[in-house]
Amino acid sequence: MDAPSRGCASGSFHTIVVGAGPAGSSAALCLCRAGLGPVLLLDRARFPRVKPCGSALSPGACRQLGRMGLLGAVAAQAYPIRGALVRAPSGRELLLQGPEEALVLARERFDELLVRQAQAAGAVLLDGQAVSAVRELEDGRLEVVGAGAGRWRSSWVVVATGATGKLGAAPLPASSLVGVTAWYRGVPFRPHVLELFYDRELLPHYGWLFPEAADRVNVGLCVAARGLGARSPQELLGRFLDRHLSERLRGAERLGPPRGRAIAAAGLPPAPRRSDGVLFVGEAARLANPATGEGISFALASGELAARAIGLARERGWAPPEAARWLGRALVLRMGLRLELARHALPMIPAGLEAAARLGGRPAVRAVLARVFARL
Numbered sequence: 001m002d003a004p005s006r007g008c009a010s011g012s013f014h015t016i017v018v019g020a021g022p023a024g025s026s027a028a029l030c031l032c033r034a035g036l037g038p039v040l041l042l043d044r045a046r047f048p049r050v051k052p053c054g055s056a057l058s059p060g061a062c063r064q065l066g067r068m069g070l071l072g073a074v075a076a077q078a079y080p081i082r083g084a085l086v087r088a089p090s091g092r093e094l095l096l097q098g099p100e101e102a103l104v105l106a107r108e109r110f111d112e113l114l115v116r117q118a119q120a121a122g123a124v125l126l127d128g129q130a131v132s133a134v135r136e137l138e139d140g141r142l143e144v145v146g147a148g149a150g151r152w153r154s155s156w157v158v159v160a161t162g163a164t165g166k167l168g169a170a171p172l173p174a175s176s177l178v179g180v181t182a183w184y185r186g187v188p189f190r191p192h193v194l195e196l197f198y199d200r201e202l203l204p205h206y207g208w209l210f211p212e213a214a215d216r217v218n219v220g221l222c223v224a225a226r227g228l229g230a231r232s233p234q235e236l237l238g239r240f241l242d243r244h245l246s247e248r249l250r251g252a253e254r255l256g257p258p259r260g261r262a263i264a265a266a267g268l269p270p271a272p273r274r275s276d277g278v279l280f281v282g283e284a285a286r287l288a289n290p291a292t293g294e295g296i297s298f299a300l301a302s303g304e305l306a307a308r309a310i311g312l313a314r315e316r317g318w319a320p321p322e323a324a325r326w327l328g329r330a331l332v333l334r335m336g337l338r339l340e341l342a343r344h345a346l347p348m349i350p351a352g353l354e355a356a357a358r359l360g361g362r363p364a365v366r367a368v369l370a371r372v373f374a375r376l
């Protein structure tokens, strides 16, 4: 596979994708596969790069990877998950196992795999290249301005800069979360099972231990950003680990410092919407689950849909506002129900989990709960 291109300080493309996380790589890959090139994929980081994340590919993300023909390649590198052990606030436990597939693949490897797939399909990758602005030119085309000397032109720009990227993304919504992760080697864990702790200090959100490989786990938590006050997520993580995992972490090796990041969980309609050929996807469009913090499935799906919107515009002669409207509607259809359910379910999670944990001894109840959990 080609090495990442480091040159190309200017040029003209059909579409420029800014941000090569799952949303951007998905868009670039789908554009190239649909023959909508040339595509330039820009990222300020150099790949492979670390991203603070639980790195869990939910059943929804696995279904989306399957639709994109990528599940086999991802599964070949990932750690398979066959169940979730949920601890209710009282400490009662519930082991949920259903037919749905989930995987864990550390983000430095998952994102790298997606970037290389986009490159193999024909996208030109320029990593280590921060973008500072996207502006409309007099002739109606768009100019992407690099933080250095780079200047590139295109008809379409897909902004996939994640939760903290700027470039015209809406401010972080009130429903945003903050997540923090740390990685360890040598922690005993139940093979192929995600552990979720609905700890009282984090409610209605949770902390976790996710196995990434036979000898490596990540631990972390997500909480509502507005409930944090003066506390730092790292401080919360320290207390969470003391309460739930101190025994198991004794003697384990921590692999680097804990890393935190906002999770831009808002829901639909996606924001913002522009009329000049700039489309927003993934967390730049504020698409993440407000109950679980899960965002990879939304990132992949919104990247795919943005590519389809651009394809339809070419096919049907749509102007950019029509493509943006189509994308907005397609996102609502594809993910609106899930995001709305998560938003409404959130305040009921603590009581619901207690009830579920009490009833969870019955296999039929556990089977239904496993299906509900897998669809969240």
Ligand SMILES: Cc1cc2nc3c(=O)[nH]c(=O)nc-3n(C[C@H](O)[C@H](O)[C@H](O)COP(=O)(O)OP(=O)(O)OC[C@H]3O[C@@H](n4cnc5c(N)ncnc54)[C@H](O)[C@@H]3O)c2cc1C
Pocket (backbone or CB within 6 Å): 018, 019, 020, 021, 022, 023, 024, 042, 043, 044, 045, 051, 052, 053, 054, 055, 056, 057, 058, 061, 129, 130, 131, 132, 160, 161, 162, 163, 164, 165, 166, 167, 178, 179, 180, 181, 220, 221, 259, 260, 261, 262, 263, 281, 282, 283, 284, 287, 288, 293, 294, 295, 296, 297, 299
């Ligand atoms: C602690 C934590 C745990 C999480 N755990 C999970 C989980 O287990 N499962 C799950 O599904 N989701 C999880 N999420 C959410 C998930 O990480 C995000 O929803 C997902 O990464 C969003 O993908 P994206 O492509 O939109 O953005 P990102 O993955 O954030 O990618 C954005 C890219 O844009 C680049 N970029 C930003 N600004 C610029 C710029 N100006 N110029 C050029 N490049 C730029 C960045 O370098 C980055 O590579 C977690 C989040 C956090 C913080």
